[in-house]
Amino acid sequence: MPADIAAHEAVIDRLYAALDAGDGDAMSACYTEDATFEDPAFGRLEDGRGQAMWRMLTSRAGDLAITLVDRHAGADGTASAHWLADYTFTDTGREVHNDVHASFVFRDGLIAAHRDSFDLRAWGAQALGPVPGLLGYTPILGLMIRRKTSGTLAAYIAGEQKTG
Numbered sequence: 792m793p794a795d796i797a798a799h800e801a802v803i804d805r806l807y808a809a810l811d812a813g814d815g816d817a818m819s820a821c822y823t824e825d826a827t828f829e830d831p832a833f834g835r836l837e838d839g840r841g842q843a844m845w846r847m848l849t850s851r852a853g854d855l856a857i858t859l860v861d862r863h864a865g866a867d868g869t870a871s872a873h874w875l876a877d878y879t880f881t882d883t884g885r886e887v888h889n890d891v892h893a894s895f896v897f898r899d900g901l902i903a904a905h906r907d908s909f910d911l912r913a914w915g916a917q918a919l920g921p922v923p924g925l926l927g928y929t930p931i932l933g934l935m936i937r938r939k940t941s942g943t944l945a946a947y948i949a950g951e952q953k954t955g
Contacts, residue, residue, distance in 0.1 A: 799864035799897050803872050811857035815846030823901045830907035834937045840944060847947040854879050870895040880918040887917045
């Protein structure tokens with residue numbers, strides 16, 4: 792296995808081990824300073840906001856359990872991972888099992904782009920319950936979630952800037 796492939800897989804291993812341990816700073820260290828992140832709940836994050844999102848989520852995660860099912864890096868600087876997240880959604884107290892597929896682009900040994908894909912409708916039904924989960928059949932659920940996550944992340948970043 793070429794050294795870059797092994798190194799990229801090791802970064803992915805560190806990323807998900809840090810997520811499972813609730814260590815947002817260790818997760819942030821896996822990314823380039825200008826890395827981008829994207830998923831159905833947060834949309835596209837740039838300018839350090841992806842790293843801040845991980846710090847925010849890990850600081851609030853009480854019972855988060857992460858399972859890295861598989862990961863594979865290619866010789867072209869890309870990689871993929873399949874991971875599972877099990878946790879209690881704090882807003883509703885409902886248990887969530889999220890099945891996530893990730894794609895990565897590496898630069899200089901770190902993650903430069905990370906995109907998570909998962910079924911937002913299934914996530915919404917678990918996290919929010921059956922009635923709000925019905926919105927998953929329309930674009931409204933995604934818009935509502937991204938509006939809420941954007942505001943929550945902005946408030947977290949503002950708090951980090953005050954204390955940092």
